[in-house]
Amino acid sequence: MSIVEHQTPSSLSEAYQLLQSNPDNMIIGGGAWMKLSHPKVNVMISLEQLGLNQILETSIGVTIGAKVTLRELETSPILLALADGVLSQAARSIASVQLRNIATIGGSIYGRFGFSDVLTALMVLDPVLEFYHTEAMTLNEFLLLKKPPRDILVKIIIPKSSRVARFKKVAATALDFPIVNLAVARENEQFSICVGCRPQIAALAKKAMREASNRLTHTRESLSRVVELAVEELHFSDNFRSSKAYRRHLVKVHLERLLMEVTPIEN
Numbered sequence: 080m081s082i083v084e085h086q087t088p089s090s091l092s093e094a095y096q097l098l099q100s101n102p103d104n105m106i107i108g109g110g111a112w113m114k115l116s117h118p119k120v121n122v123m124i125s126l127e128q129l130g131l132n133q134i135l136e137t138s139i140g141v142t143i144g145a146k147v148t149l150r151e152l153e154t155s156p157i158l159l160a161l162a163d164g165v166l167s168q169a170a171r172s173i174a175s176v177q178l179r180n181i182a183t184i185g186g187s188i189y190g191r192f193g194f195s196d197v198l199t200a201l202m203v204l205d206p207v208l209e210f211y212h213t214e215a216m217t218l219n220e221f222l223l224l225k226k227p228p229r230d231i232l233v234k235i236i237i238p239k240s241s242r243v244a245r246f247k248k249v250a251a252t253a254l255d256f257p258i259v260n261l262a263v264a265r266e267n268e269q270f271s272i273c274v275g276c277r278p279q280i281a282a283l284a285k286k287a288m289r290e291a292s293n294r295l296t297h298t299r300e301s302l303s304r305v306v307e308l309a310v311e312e313l314h315f316s317d318n319f320r321s322s323k324a325y326r327r328h329l330v331k332v333h334l335e336r337l338l339m340e341v342t343p344i345e346n
């Protein structure tokens with residue numbers, strides 16, 4: 080990685096102008112991934128003077144600044160109390176404390192990594208992303224864009240809800256990247272199901288979500304049908320970490336377990 084200059088603007092408008100002024104200028108989150116991907120950067124724009132490192136509970140939900148680290152996601156009492164702490168749990172599963180003290184939620188979202196544990200857990204919380212210039216959009220909309228806007232992610236807003244949720248990461252070792260990751264959430268009869276690292280980026284299993292949300296009550300058989308639909312509609316591939324068949328198998332087993340944990344079952 081080579082950096083010509085490092086600047087810490089004192090306003091978002093200044094940071095945005097710097098970003099637009101040269102295609103080789105870049106925003107830095109924690110820089111953990113950038114360091115590995117070796118970009119050549121003209122001006123590295125640091126957002127640390129802009130107060131984006133806070134997690135706040137408001138009347139509409141929970142707001143997370145883009146500079147909040149994964150360690151702060153993991154340990155925040157506000158997030159530990161939100162949807163069974165699903166986001167904290169996903170953050171805790173990532174690499175080491177040292178890495179989590181550096182890596183940010185903004186970099187994790189803008190990186191749009193297929194392996195991301197944070198994205199999978201966030202997706203079932205239906206967050207809205209706020210940018211400096213671009214109109215706000217849901218995380219799902221952002222991940223479906225071919226290319227992210229050249230903009231600054233300012234904050235993430237998780238709407239208030241009474242969701243119950245679970246996250247599962249399957250990896251070869253505790254510190255490794257995932258082979259696959261999954262998250263589910265239920266709020267009354269509405270279900271969200273997300274699978275990441277297939278190895279493609281986190282995606283909602285929309286048909287399975289509709290099937291699950293169509294019923295007032297569930298049995299083990301009805302949840303098995305939901306799992307079958309999810310595995311059918313999502314695309315899985317091989318890579319050096321796992322075969323497509325093994326990923327599919329893992330999702331079948333763990334999705335059924337997670338659904339059972341969040342759903343009252345009728346015998």
Ligand SMILES: Cc1cc2nc3c(=O)[nH]c(=O)nc-3n(C[C@H](O)[C@H](O)[C@H](O)COP(=O)(O)OP(=O)(O)OC[C@H]3O[C@@H](n4cnc5c(N)ncnc54)[C@H](O)[C@@H]3O)c2cc1C
Pocket residue numbers: 105106107108109110111112113114115126145146149172173174178181182183184185186187188189190192194195196197230231232233254255256257
């Ligand atoms: C050794 C290692 C192991 C890892 N293991 C895992 C793992 O098991 N599971 C997992 O989910 N993740 C893992 N990660 C990824 C990590 O969790 C972060 O997602 C990653 O480091 C990116 O976060 P960052 O803050 O370092 O971003 P950076 O490297 O600083 O930035 C990444 C990208 O986001 C852009 N960016 C950053 N902030 C903003 C913003 N506010 N607005 C606009 N653009 C922005 C940057 O310009 C850059 O393009 C690992 C990373 C490393 C280095």
